[in-house]
Amino acid sequence: MGLLDALEAQAPGTAYAEADLVRRVVREARGDRGRLLAAGALGLLVGLANAALPLLITAALDAAVAGRGTTRVLALLAAGALVGGAGWLLGVVSGGLAGAASENLVLRLRRALLRALPGKGLAFFQSHATGDLASRVVVDTAQAGGMIRTVVGALGDAVLVIGLSAVLLVIDLELGAVTLALGVLICAVTFVFRRVSRVCARRMAQSTGALAGHVLEITAGAEAIRSFGAQTTAECEFDELHGRWYRATLAVNRLFSGIFPALVALTGCATVAVVAVGGPRVADGSLALPTWFLFLQCIALFWGPITGLSSVWSSVQSGLASAERVFSVIDEQPQGLLTGTIAPEDLKGRIEMDDVSFRYAGAAGDQLRHVSLSIEPGERVAVVGPTGAGKSTLLKLLLGAFGDYRGDIRFAGIELQDIDPAALRRRIGVVTQEVHLFEGSVADNIAAGLPGATREQVEAVCAQLAGGEWVTLFDQGLDTRLQHNGARLSAGQRQLVVLARVLLEDPDILLLDEPTSNLDPLTDWSVQQALSDAARGRTCIMVAHRPQTLYWVDRVVVVRDGAVEAQGRVDEVEVRDEDLAGR
Ligand SMILES: Nc1ncnc2c1ncn2[C@@H]1O[C@H](COP(=O)(O)OP(=O)(O)OP(=O)(O)O)[C@@H](O)[C@H]1O
Ligand SMILES: [Mg+2]
Incomplete structure (x- = not known):
């Protein structure tokens, strides 16, 4: 059994397919469709503005190198500043809209859970720890809602990376291909990361719920635990649950501390490749200096959005893991629940x-x-x-x-x-x-x-x-x-x-x-x-x-x-x- 299999073995009883979870979250967020569409559209504009910025700077550099006059250079730089400012402003508005939609989703999920819980019947509450349920209502809903904000925020990054990549390929096919090959490699690394991160996120959510449940139990029963001298047992149990949470947290930290240096190293390789391929061509005059500079700028510019996109993935994974914990409680059909429909006026008979x-x-x-x-x-x-x-x-x-x-x-x-x-x-x-x-x-x-x-x-x-x-x-x-x-x-x-x-x-x-x-x-x-x-x-x-x-x-x-x-x-x-x- 491999590491992932071992981790998957701890998956909750009701495991949902990823696509179903996404569909369900989208359905729940339907009420904020307008807000989300506006936030997404503005996010796209932010991406366009961020992509236009290096092009304007390159054009200004081009004009300066070609000696086309200070006014033109200054006008291009002013346009760059304007586009940058507009991008920032649109980013703030888009973030605000996405934030509101995500908080509304949190509220909707919490309401759905609280509406579902009273009807679950006694048997359900005997098989679920109160703390675990509380952690689903408070923590998991927030995690699931936060996912929407991250996804909308990532739209601008995606436009920036895709748009700029296309421009780079048009400007210079050879250098563009080198830069993008490394971009694809970075995406591949984040893709592998995707599967592991979902398992880790699920383990984190489970162990947090179990720990919260135990803490609630020993807090409520503190007096009884003390009078029966059961502190040691309670502490042993706490240590075990905390150990599980600790290991899950460490695994997530390890994952992140492993993935980011790898991505930084890949970005370093991309810079070296662009310098190695572009340098001799600038020297022999087949590549203009401002264009070479544009490619170097773009590597630095890509690094943020691409790693951002990879953390989007992990946020989506933990969001989905949390959504799964929320929906599994809403959907759970406790055994032996009554399902009759007759509503008698009174029950005065025998x-x-x-x-x-x-x-x-x-x-x-x-x-x-x-x-x-x-x-x-x-x-x-x-x-x-x-x-x-x-x-x-x-x-x-x-x-x-x-x-x-x-x-x-x-x-x-x-x-x-x-x-x-x-x-x-x-x-x-x-x-x-x-x-x-x-x-x-x-x-x-x-x-x-x-x-x-x-x-x-x-x-x-x-x-x-x-x-x-x-x-x-x-x-x-x-x-x-x-x-x-x-x-x-x-x-x-x-x-x-x-x-x-x-x-x-x-x-x-x-x-x-x-x-x-x-x-x-x-x-x-x-x-x-x-x-x-x-x-x-x-x-x-x-x-x-x-x-x-x-x-x-x-x-x-x-x-x-x-x-x-x-x-x-x-x-x-x-x-x-x-x-x-x-x-
Ligand atoms: N959730 C449960 N799962 C399994 N067995 C249970 C559960 N709840 C109660 N029992 C068992 O069912 C039996 C009857 O329990 P019940 O609570 O009805 O007893 P009772 O007559 O009310 O006792 P008391 O006078 O102590 O309140 C007991 O043997 C008990 O251990
Ligand atoms: Mg009784």
């Missing part, structure tokens, strides 16, 4: 699970086995069972998180498989153990449940929960500012804020995974009261960890080892201590 079994992707056995349940509208059901029994999995299935279950699930007679997952989520309120609060006031956090919710609606929903007293315990009531996922609130208080947010949407069904720890007595009571208030008038299925809960529900369902072992009123079923695990 919920039926008929012989439902489910296995997480890659798991050895089933996590839910032949579950059959029928829940009446407005019924309150507590699900209990030992840790790992499958209670949360049952709730996730009802929420439409996984479509690849076996058996039937129906809401008000409609198959879950046929229901539009977004419509389902709108009618189901969920409070799990993993509470997420945004930065902002308590009121903002609650209002997030219903776009356009008024202060009165927020206050009303708080008053519905345990008499609303829990709000008065916050420093500034509803205006208390929350930071870092509500770090200064107790687990129960966080749960109450989320419950209020969920109720604002007025869902038909509530799925609750009860909080298990850190409840102070007052909030414990408030949470109990609030849960019972929230459940009023709705179907409520709740994973229960506290015996008190079992006394205000209509039915207790005991799940053990993925199967329903018993169900009935609290006095009809045997609930063991371990069934209320996590208390």
